[in-house]
Amino acid sequence: MSSATDKICILGSGNWGTTASRILAENVHKIPTIDKTINMYVYEEMVDGKKLTEIINTRHENVKYLPGHKIPDNVVAIPDIVEAVKGATLLIIVTPHQFVEGMLKKIKDHIDTSRTRAISLIKGITIGKEGTATISMLTKEYLGIDVTVLSGANIANEIAAGQFCESTIGYECKQSAHLWKQLFETPTFRLSCVDDVIGVEMCGALKNVIALAAGFVDGLRMGNNTKAAIIRIGLVEMRKIAPYFSSTIKHETFLESCGVGDLITTCYGGRNRRLGEAFVATGKSMETLEKEMLNGQKLQGYSTAGELYQFIKEKNIVEEFPLFVKVYQICYEGADVNALFSGLNVSLQNSI
Numbered sequence: 001m002s003s004a005t006d007k008i009c010i011l012g013s014g015n016w017g018t019t020a021s022r023i024l025a026e027n028v029h030k031i032p033t034i035d036k037t038i039n040m041y042v043y044e045e046m047v048d049g050k051k052l053t054e055i056i057n058t059r060h061e062n063v064k065y066l067p068g069h070k071i072p073d074n075v076v077a078i079p080d081i082v083e084a085v086k087g088a089t090l091l092i093i094v095t096p097h098q099f100v101e102g103m104l105k106k107i108k109d110h111i112d113t114s115r116t117r118a119i120s121l122i123k124g125i126t127i128g129k130e131g132t133a134t135i136s137m138l139t140k141e142y143l144g145i146d147v148t149v150l151s152g153a154n155i156a157n158e159i160a161a162g163q164f165c166e167s168t169i170g171y172e173c174k175q176s177a178h179l180w181k182q183l184f185e186t187p188t189f190r191l192s193c194v195d196d197v198i199g200v201e202m203c204g205a206l207k208n209v210i211a212l213a214a215g216f217v218d219g220l221r222m223g224n225n226t227k228a229a230i231i232r233i234g235l236v237e238m239r240k241i242a243p244y245f246s247s248t249i250k251h252e253t254f255l256e257s258c259g260v261g262d263l264i265t266t267c268y269g270g271r272n273r274r275l276g277e278a279f280v281a282t283g284k285s286m287e288t289l290e291k292e293m294l295n296g297q298k299l300q301g302y303s304t305a306g307e308l309y310q311f312i313k314e315k316n317i318v319e320e321f322p323l324f325v326k327v328y329q330i331c332y333e334g335a336d337v338n339a340l341f342s343g344l345n346v347s348l349q350n351s352i
């Protein structure tokens with residue numbers, strides 16, 4: 001009989017979810033109290049005439065979302081989300097943010113909430129029943145469990161290739177942070193922990209909007225100075241808007257990997273940047289570019305730009321966030337991309 005008291009279920013199997021499964025499948029062997037078989041909920045689809053779950057379970061590779069990297073045999077792909085969470089006490093939530101609420105509704109009556117905790121690897125905010133919510137807020141609302149978050153300068157393909165990088169865990173419960181750190185840290189994936197769940201999440205969601213702006217800069221064939229200006233002004237707006245979401249967000253969080261680190265990597269190497277550039281170069285809509293360029297992967301910054309703008313408008317603070325507002329107007333209202341540079345607040349301090 002197994003002595004395991006905990007069981008892992010990964011909710012999501014995209015580019016980052018699959019990469020995370022590889023780390024967890026190795027690290028789970030370090031903790032005797034966790035079942036070595038990891039369930040991974042896979043949103044089923046056909047790939048070259050075969051079910052993706054069957055391909056993952058036989059070839060041990062997610063050929064669509066992380067081709068070229070083996071997934072250890074102890075990860076089992078399951079297409080039914082209720083079956084996937086059966087017996088699970090450690091939930092890793094890692095789908096594009098727009099799908100989270102639907103998933104939580106499906107699993108909420110199938111979780112033993114007295115002994116389950118979750119970690120969200122998602123970068124996005126969502127419009128919930130009561131307005132705008134982070135993923136941890138939404139998860140708590142539906143499941144009523146402890147939620148930790150993990151976010152940082154983490155392009156999944158680079159992590160899968162074993163390149164050194166760092167990330168940030170945001171926690172409320174120290175004991176949970178300790179467990180998640182054990183489960184996720186590797187010699188090339190270094191984690192620091194901060195007690196600022198919402199701050200870490202806000203950084204991850206907001207940087208995706210700035211990444212679109214960085215892509216616009218590249219699409220306009222502008223250089224490094226312009227990109228640096230957009231990154232810096234973006235960081236200022238990210239920090240400035242944070243208190244509107246929560247008074248508990250710490251300024252120091254913006255100096256962690258989840259803040260400035262992620263902003264830099266995403267503005268140079270992420271999908272949001274890439275599609276921002278293509279948006280300017282081709283004049284096609286973001287929806288079209290997502291379909292044409294991402295092969296099923298999802299763009300987070302576009303929907304976040306829309307959701308963030310609704311939040312900014314509702315709070316009547318449009319004047320305070322010209323960069324966030326410009327990105328929205330360019331993406332959704334057909335504003336000229338060159339308008340990105342007019343009216344930006346270039347200093348936090350009083351200027352002459």
Ligand SMILES: NC(=O)c1ccc[n+]([C@@H]2O[C@H](COP(=O)([O-])OP(=O)(O)OC[C@H]3O[C@@H](n4cnc5c(N)ncnc54)[C@H](O)[C@@H]3O)[C@@H](O)[C@H]2O)c1
Pocket residue numbers: 012013014015016017018042043044065094095096097099121122123124154155156157296297298299300
């Ligand atoms: N990829 C990265 O480099 C990276 C790194 C850090 C964080 N993140 C964040 O992780 C989260 C997940 O992103 P990803 O890159 O793993 O995903 P992805 O964009 O690579 O893949 C999209 C996933 O969504 C699934 N999907 C499609 N329709 C669905 C539906 N109706 N319901 C549920 N799932 C559906 C697809 O099967 C696929 O697994 C995002 O918030 C992203 O910002 C991504």
Ligand SMILES: O=P(O)(O)OC[C@H](O)CO
Pocket residue numbers: 123152153154155156208211262265266269270271272273300
């Ligand atoms: O590819 P993106 O733009 O979704 O960004 C990926 C990661 O969030 C970078 O840390």
